[in-house]
Amino acid sequence: MPKVGVYRANSVIYFQGDQGDKIFVLQRGRVSLNYSDIETGKDIREVIQTGEFFGVKSALGRYPREENAVVLEDASVLVFTVPEYEVFAAQNIRIIIKMLKVFSNQLRRVHKQVENLMENTSAVNPETGLFKTGEYYLRNRMYSQAKYVMGRYLTYYPAGRMAEQAGRYLESAETALMRYGDGKGPAPLAGSASPAAAQRKSFQEAEQVEEEEEARPAAQARPAAQAKPSPQGQELPDAAKSYYNAVSLFSQGKYQEALKGFKIIADAGDDPEYSAKAQFDMGRCLVGLSQWDLALQHYTRIIQTLPKHPDMADMLFLMGQAWEKKGDPERAKGFFKKVLTMNGDEDSSARIKAKKALNAMGGT
Amino acid sequence: MSDLSGFSRFARTYQPGEIIFSEYEPGDSFYLIQGGRVRITKIVGEIEKNIDILQPPEIFGEMAILEGAPRSATAIAVDTVKVLEFNRANFEILMMGNPQIALRLLRLFAKRIYDQKRRFMILTLEDPQAKIADVFLMLYETQGASSQAGAEVDGDKREFKVTVEDVAHWAGMNIAEAQTILGHFSNQRRVELYQDRIVVKNINDFTRFVNSKRKK
Numbered sequence: 001m002p003k004v005g006v007y008r009a010n011s012v013i014y015f016q017g018d019q020g021d022k023i024f025v026l027q028r029g030r031v032s033l034n035y036s037d038i039e040t041g042k043d044i045r046e047v048i049q050t051g052e053f054f055g056v057k058s059a060l061g062r063y064p065r066e067e068n069a070v071v072l073e074d075a076s077v078l079v080f081t082v083p084e085y086e087v088f089a090a091q092n093i094r095i096i097i098k099m100l101k102v103f104s105n106q107l108r109r110v111h112k113q114v115e116n117l118m119e120n121t122s123a124v125n126p127e128t129g130l131f132k133t134g135e136y137y138l139r140n141r142m143y144s145q146a147k148y149v150m151g152r153y154l155t156y157y158p159a160g161r162m163a164e165q166a167g168r169y170l171e172s173a174e175t176a177l178m179r180y181g182d183g184k185g186p187a188p189l190a191g192s193a194s195p196a197a198a199q200r201k202s203f204q205e206a207e208q209v210e211e212e213e214e215a216r217p218a219a220q221a222r223p224a225a226q227a228k229p230s231p232q233g234q235e236l237p238d239a240a241k242s243y244y245n246a247v248s249l250f251s252q253g254k255y256q257e258a259l260k261g262f263k264i265i266a267d268a269g270d271d272p273e274y275s276a277k278a279q280f281d282m283g284r285c286l287v288g289l290s291q292w293d294l295a296l297q298h299y300t301r302i303i304q305t306l307p308k309h310p311d312m313a314d315m316l317f318l319m320g321q322a323w324e325k326k327g328d329p330e331r332a333k334g335f336f337k338k339v340l341t342m343n344g345d346e347d348s349s350a351r352i353k354a355k356k357a358l359n360a361m362g363g364t
Numbered sequence: 365m366s367d368l369s370g371f372s373r374f375a376r377t378y379q380p381g382e383i384i385f386s387e388y389e390p391g392d393s394f395y396l397i398q399g400g401r402v403r404i405t406k407i408v409g410e411i412e413k414n415i416d417i418l419q420p421p422e423i424f425g426e427m428a429i430l431e432g433a434p435r436s437a438t439a440i441a442v443d444t445v446k447v448l449e450f451n452r453a454n455f456e457i458l459m460m461g462n463p464q465i466a467l468r469l470l471r472l473f474a475k476r477i478y479d480q481k482r483r484f485m486i487l488t489l490e491d492p493q494a495k496i497a498d499v500f501l502m503l504y505e506t507q508g509a510s511s512q513a514g515a516e517v518d519g520d521k522r523e524f525k526v527t528v529e530d531v532a533h534w535a536g537m538n539i540a541e542a543q544t545i546l547g548h549f550s551n552q553r554r555v556e557l558y559q560d561r562i563v564v565k566n567i568n569d570f571t572r573f574v575n576s577k578r579k580k
Binding site for chain 1: 381382383386387388389390407410412427429430433434438440456459460463464466467469470471473474475476477478480481483484485487488536578579
């Protein structure tokens, strides 16, 4: 049970710097909390209202008192120990909620003050910070983590400065994860081998590399890198923007919404490149939704109309997967084998996935 | 621990190694650990630094209460982790039925306010040398009890497991400036600089120095 404490005018309930373990409620009289403002050094007096709690933060947070609690007029206060206060508060949850709101406002205010004074230091812009975090994970072969961060980058900055590169990194991380597993495989990024070299290979340099790549004839670039170059400061074309919006929905598992987005791009056909990509991704959404028949129909139609679609191998793999899920392993194997007979990149994720699937189904 | 079975709609499970949130990601939820351990990390230069390992029933991500602020660290599942995920909009629902969690959050906010105020005190010092000295005083006060930082070597000598980058960050100055000041302190034999730690020769000397520079 809390005790009642009686204090004479001009006495002090606690001093700044005291290690406090008591919480007070003013019942009668006048008490003032005196302290000096951190920033200006000015003396501040905060008069406590009757019924108000004081000394809560330092007692709960177990840190020294930050003010002198001075009695202005004879006062009586209720004195709680921390456990007593907790029992009391647990029965008056509204009080805790109210205090949580007060505390969170104070936290916001002091956080803002800190930020204002930190402003002149080299604060990292969150977009660049997020991208570099993903880059760090990829460089250090932490593929699952790289996948997550690049996915988040695309979710928050679908038309961001580094969106295209993030898309490429996401794909590299996926492929490496599938092929080698976390922590294994050859250097996924320039500078992966030696940490010192990695540090020098800053993001700026990575961007230069990207620009060099873009200068090459498009035919030499890999399919994922075919997206139109987006020089710094220039907006991505609308088709690209809508496309990455849909990709970001897909990466969050919102297949139905992503499907709608891809369909609009595919139907509009404004940009042949993005419309082809969107066509392919519509099928991925259908697979995500376990709509095996619709996915098979969709891809069959693309194969008939666009036999040279850049994502052919991936489509065949997904068709194999759909047949497998439908309970037809023979047809599934047929599609997986077809992926392996296709010409092209030995390391493509479709080939790796097809090989894995065939192994899992009991040999080739 | 209170009965949380009614909150299954807020339950999330993460596999070992899975990221719960990443540094710099905008955050609007915070988490209550129900099972498994969570590693809090930060990438500093080319090193992923472990800041903390948390376990049930700890709360993390609570700074999401600050609107629009990006996450200041990454949270990764160490084991299979079960959490309850909340945000500003629905946390009241949880708190109403679970005073113990509300109290835990209240304690955490109290501590965060203090930590931020303490950082603010460093930043308001005008003298750059005093700022650097005050960083060590802060570390000594807030982490003095733990064996990690502020460990007593002998007498007034204290050892801190921090790097120049860490000190520069807390002092709100660039690394080169912090390096210069620490070099100066080292010449005066007030500190010893090592790769992974900094030793303050006389912590009381730093206290007097900082107090003399603070506005009264």
